[in-house]
Amino acid sequence: MEKLIFFAVIGFGILSCTTKKSVISMEQPFDWKHNTNIYEVNVRQYTKEGTFKAFAKEMPRLKAMGVKTLWFMPITPISQEVKKGSLGSPYAAHDYTSINPEFGTMADFKNMVDQAHQLGLKVIIDWVANHTGWDHVWTKTHPEFFLKDPDGKFHIASGMDDIIELDYKNPEMRLAMIDAMKFWVKETNIDGFRCDLASWVELDFWQQARPEVEKIKPLFFLGEFDELENPEYGKVFDASYSWTWMHKTEDYYKKNLPLQELKDLLMKYSAIGDGSMRAWFTSNHDENSWNGTEYEKYGVIAKPLAVFSATWNGVPLLYSGQELPNNKRLEFFEKDPIEWDGTYENAGFYKTLLNLKSENPALRGGDAAVQTFLLKTTADDKILAYLRKNGKDEVLVVLNMSKEAVSFKITDHAVSGVFKNVFEKNISDFSQDKGFVMKAGGYVVFER
Numbered sequence: 478m479e480k481l482i483f484f485a486v487i488g489f490g491i492l493s494c495t496t497k498k499s500v501i502s503m504e505q506p507f508d509w510k511h512n513t514n515i516y517e518v519n520v521r522q523y524t525k526e527g528t529f530k531a532f533a534k535e536m537p538r539l540k541a542m543g544v545k546t547l548w549f550m551p552i553t554p555i556s557q558e559v560k561k562g563s564l565g566s567p568y569a570a571h572d573y574t575s576i577n578p579e580f581g582t583m584a585d586f587k588n589m590v591d592q593a594h595q596l597g598l599k600v601i602i603d604w605v606a607n608h609t610g611w612d613h614v615w616t617k618t619h620p621e622f623f624l625k626d627p628d629g630k631f632h633i634a635s636g637m638d639d640i641i642e643l644d645y646k647n648p649e650m651r652l653a654m655i656d657a658m659k660f661w662v663k664e665t666n667i668d669g670f671r672c673d674l675a676s677w678v679e680l681d682f683w684q685q686a687r688p689e690v691e692k693i694k695p696l697f698f699l700g701e702f703d704e705l706e707n708p709e710y711g712k713v714f715d716a717s718y719s720w721t722w723m724h725k726t727e728d729y730y731k732k733n734l735p736l737q738e739l740k741d742l743l744m745k746y747s748a749i750g751d752g753s754m755r756a757w758f759t760s761n762h763d764e765n766s767w768n769g770t771e772y773e774k775y776g777v778i779a780k781p782l783a784v785f786s787a788t789w790n791g792v793p794l795l796y797s798g799q800e801l802p803n804n805k806r807l808e809f810f811e812k813d814p815i816e817w818d819g820t821y822e823n824a825g826f827y828k829t830l831l832n833l834k835s836e837n838p839a840l841r842g843g844d845a846a847v848q849t850f851l852l853k854t855t856a857d858d859k860i861l862a863y864l865r866k867n868g869k870d871e872v873l874v875v876l877n878m879s880k881e882a883v884s885f886k887i888t889d890h891a892v893s894g895v896f897k898n899v900f901e902k903n904i905s906d907f908s909q910d911k912g913f914v915m916k917a918g919g920y921v922v923f924e925r
Contacts, residue, residue, distance in 0.1 A: 510697055510715050510754075511841040513545040513599065514787070514831050515671075519762055519797045520549060520580050521564070522807045525814050529585040533592050542800060542824050543831030546599040546697070548671045550762060552577055552586060556610020559639050562810025567603070568673060569610030569639045573657035587665050594666070601669040601697055602661060606654060607677040608640040615653075616641075622650040645679045655686045662693045669697030675717075676702035676710055683713045699756060704749050711753040715843075716792050719755045722746070723764070726782060727774045729878075736858050736878055740851060747790065747849065754843040757786035758794035765796060766809040772802070777918035780826070781861075781876040784920045787830035788865065788874045790849055791842045800824045826900075830922075833899055837924055838867040852892060856885035860915075864891050870925070871896070873907075877919040887911040896923035 516539060524531035539547070551567035554577050560569065564579070576583045593600050609615065611631070615622045624632035624642045631641040643650060661667050675683065687698060700714035703721050711717060725742055728734055746755060758764075759771040759782050771779045787793040797803075798815040800823045807813050834840045841847055844867070852862040859879035865872045873896055877883055887907070895906050899922045915921070 509545075509599070510792070511844050512835045513697075514543070514793045514795070514834055515546045515548050515601075515699065515756065516544040517548045517761055517794065517796045518550065519807065519815075520552070521567070521812065522814050523797055527579060527812065527814070529581040529589045533589045536589075536593055536596055536598065538821075538824075540596045540598060541828070542821075543828045543835065544598065544795075545831070545835060546601060546668070547593060548601045548699070549603060551603040551605055551673075552580060553605075554578065556612045556639070558611040560610070560810075561639050562808075564810055564812065565610075566639055566810060568605050569608075570605055570613055571610055572614050573609075573654070574660045583664075590665050590667060599668040599697065601671050601699065602667055603673055604658060604670040605673045606643070606682070607674045608634045608637075608642045610639065611641060613641075615650075619650070619653070622647055622653070645682055651682055651685065654682075655689050658686060658690045659693060662690060662696065667696075668694075669699070669715075671699040671701070672714070673701055675700035675714065676707040680709055680713070683710070687713055704753065704755065705745060708749065711749065714753055716754040716756045719746070719757050719791070722755075723758070726778075730775050730778055736861065739861065739878070743789070743851070751790075751843045751845040755791035756794045757789060757791050758796070759783050759786060760796040760799055761794065762796065762807075762809075765803075766806055769806060770802075770804055771799070772804060777880055778876075778878055780918055781878060781920045783826075784830060784874060784876060784922060785861070787827075787834050788840060788872060788922065789863070790847065790865070793831070793834060795827065800827055829899055833872070833922070833924065837870055837872055839865045839870040839872045839924070841867060850889070850891045852887055852889040854885050854887050854889075856883050859883050860885055862887055862889075864889075873923040875913060875915070875921045877915040877917065880917050882914070882916050882919075884912075884914045886913070894925065896925045898922070899924055 518532060520532055521527045553573060554571040554575050555565040555567060556569045556571045576586055590600050622643055624644045626632050634640040634642050645651060690696060698714045699716045700710055702710050702717050703719060704711040704717045705721050722742060725739060729739055759775060759779060768774065775782055800821050802823050803815055839847060846867055848866045850864040852864060854860045854862055859877065860883060861876045861878050863874055873892060892907050892911060894908055895904060897904055905923065
């Protein structure tokens with residue numbers, strides 16, 4: 478299949494168009510990925526028990542909230558040698574093909590995956606391919622699998638002294654890693670992998686591994702890298718991180734950067750095309766623990782950025798507890814449960830967004846049939862407005878990215894006709910009036 482992809486700047490907007498010579502798509506087995514969202518599960522902190530069985534009881538609630546894909550942070554046993562804190566880091570594996578007893582048994586995990594599938598949820602697991610903990614079983618059975626320093630000692634991973642790096646020049650290690658990935662697909666029927674520090678691992682490993690593992694079943698691959706920095710990795714992964722956007726939006730809020738810098742960055746992301754998707758988020762396990770909650774980082778624009786994450790081209794990513802909302806940093810190496818109070822104040826907010834993402838064809842991620850327009854307003858220094866269009870389906874998003882109330886109008890001719898407000902359910906006719914008055918941190922989403 479051949480694709481001709483081009484980007485035309487229309488006024489102050491971006492129009493992404495594609496023509497195809499064939500209607501047959503190799504992506505058909507993965508069609509669900511275009512409408513999905515990802516909810517990251519921190520099993521240790523999710524419940525007081527911190528087990529698969531305890532988390533499984535939460536899945537119907539998440540299903541009702543519109544969650545489609547569950548990503549579980551590493552579920553393998555944690556190395557005890559040189560561990561951090563009393564419990565250690567989940568990203569310092571002791572064994573790639575066993576379950577962390579802190580969370581339960583292999584049978585518990587399999588049962589939870591089965592329950593998730595019965596609910597219509599997909600399951601992906603964190604895969605830490607770059608490094609292991611100091612007492613990983615391979616350090617005894619295959620020490621040649623690891624990088625060594627000149628003195629013969631295992632090579633410590635950059636900036637993290639509780640983990641040691643693997644040697645991807647060793648073909649036997651690569652095959653063992655691929656076999657370990659196959660194990661989880663065969664034995665537990667997971668639907669994919671979130672690949673930790675994917676760009677720290679040689680690209681040709683992923684090129685080797687993915688087709689081998691997918692001989693079992695089609696899978697979803699989310700890579701921890703930014704495609705602006707590592708474009709070649711985007712050819713292997715279905716979705717990648719938007720680290721540049723995350724850092725730029727934090728700087729925008731805290732350092733009062735011009736909004737145009739965010740718009741320019743979005744144009745750079747859009748220029749990548751639709752061969753892969755970006756994952757947009759306001760929090761994850763690293764950010765929450767080390768850099769702060771979304772409210773610490775983004776203040777009054779935290780919710781507008783959450784709306785953006787669910788409605789821009791790509792896949793939205795949520796972290797455990799954002800539906801509360803969670804206002805505390807969770808400990809990384811200790812037991813520190815999320816303080817659920819039973820209210821789920823933001824659940825309705827996310828349900829509206831996640832269902833819209835799943836159901837409206839104009840929000841399909843990574844689909845070149847969808848056009849995205851940045852819109853011109855009378856307050857372009859404060860308002861981020863855009864229209865996404867797929868045939869007759871349209872979604873209009875207007876976000877107040879400033880710290881003050883704003884009165885403005887959309888002046889772009891791309892917006893016209895009758896739309897329904899997805900949150901308030903009222904009808905607006907933009908053929909008559911395109912004026913808005915929005916409070917600080919305000920947001921509005923329309924569809925038709």
